[in-house]
């Protein structure tokens with residue numbers, strides 16, 4: 001079968017709402033784009049463990065400590081699951097990790113901001129996981145089977161992450177004046193980065209019709225961002241926090257919130273590697289990898305010895 | 314010392330050890346040698362925090378002074394902590410973490426086995442739940458003892474060094490005092506002589522299979538039962554307790 005014919009069948013399948021599976025024929029551009037997106041997503045999960053892991057040893061109650069541990073464990077699991085899903089496209093995890101450590105691969109810009117106070121843990125769960133859910137529920141309808149199934153599974157856990165974060169914020173916002181200040185400060189610092197993490201606005205993002213047609217991209221960044229804002233602003237108001245956007249207003253006609261200008265310069269700067277924590281995150285990850293090399297070698301050597309013994313026996 | 318005081322003390326010993334070793338494991342989060350291990354270590358740390366919460370919660374109840382498990386965890390100082398010295402030792406390299414964990418898991422595996430039949434129903438119930446978790450932890454750390462011990466020359470060397478360095482903290486695991494004797498008489502606590510015999514046998518077996526040598530040392534570090542710790546604990550508690558201590562009376 002020639003390529004044109006295969007492409008036709010591939011597109012027909014997607015149009016009919018069927019999933020593409022690893023062994024199915026797919027255009028090279030589709031494979032490449034998915035590897036890029038899925039590995040970025042996997043990297044984001046494990047880099048995201050760092051800013052939150054930061055606070056496990058300082059969590060202010062045993063209950064909060066347990067919840068945070070469970071959340072970060074979920075994120076590690078998401079990373080593992082997504083690396084495996086990406087491997088179905090013919091790359092392996094160590095190649096992908098090498099791209100992360102060399103700075104070649106990207107991950108979500110949001111994890112390049114520091115977690116300065118306990119309230120940041122609340123803000124991350126509420127805002128960052130909240131924004132991620134918006135994005136991932138869209139991706140769950142995507143055409144690539146392993147990715148779409150990963151998203152369905154992951155989204156279930158994300159709503160717990162979102163809830164625990166909001167609960168932390170609500171508790172602080174209703175606490176002592178100092179706690180309330182802590183909550184508002186964290187909200188001020190995380191609001192804009194969360195809005196930006198959903199990606200450049202449509203006029204700045206080269207989203208081809210092709211990716212939409214292939215159901216790699218399901219919705220425009222701006223549409224997802226709008227849903228996130230519409231959902232989050234009332235939640236902030238409910239717990240008495242002020243959205244740090246003086247231009248924010250509700251449009252009675254459209255039924256949507258309109259936000260002020262987004263500082264895209266900052267966004268692209270952080271993506272380029274100049275955010276407050278880019279260097280530290282990459283350093284932490286690659287140092288963990290280097291420090292763990294002898295452990296992985298030992299495990300491999302031991303497994304080889306065991307396999308040999310089995311053959312002899 | 315009356316029975317209530319002995320029980321409170323005993324629960325602190327168990328609960329503090331879980332809390333502190335769980336804290337140490339959680340320090341690995343995001344920095345483990347491989348993603349699968351990150352997940353395993355967080356999972357084990359989570360079990361310890363859960364176990365500590367139950368034990369300290371019960372301790373607070375036994376004490377009857379209106380304190381909570383969080384008060385006990387966050388508002389006691391270094392000299393009031395009763396965790397075993399081995400649990401507060403720093404993570405070191407992965408070999409040191411695995412050895413510390415293996416020695417401690419083997420200990421709690423046999424200890425909680427005994428506590429399952431404690432005449433104190435709450436302790437027995439906690440032990441039943443924890444023993445299932447410990448069985449998994451011990452399987453995990455034992456596997457790593459074998460992999461690292463019988464892996465490469467480097468891993469073997471690192472593991473042997475860690476074993477030699479941590480060995481001086483093991484005799485303390487089996488020390489018994491008035492608290493133990495009082496509670497053993499009541500059928501509440503475990504006889505640590507019994508635990509010791511089982512521990513020695515199992516540890517020896519694994520050390521041999523991992524191609525390691527049993528350390529020879531006469532140094533015996535002790536003191537946790539009187540709240541005399543190594544210098545490491547103060548830093549650990551400073552980090553763990555800083556929020557509740559900075560904002561007295563606040564709820565989190």
Ligand SMILES: [Fe+2]
Pocket residue numbers: 045074075078154
């Ligand atoms: Fe996640």
Ligand SMILES: [Fe+2]
Pocket residue numbers: 075129157158161
């Ligand atoms: Fe999450």
Ligand SMILES: [Fe+2]
Pocket residue numbers: 356357360446449
């Ligand atoms: Fe577990």
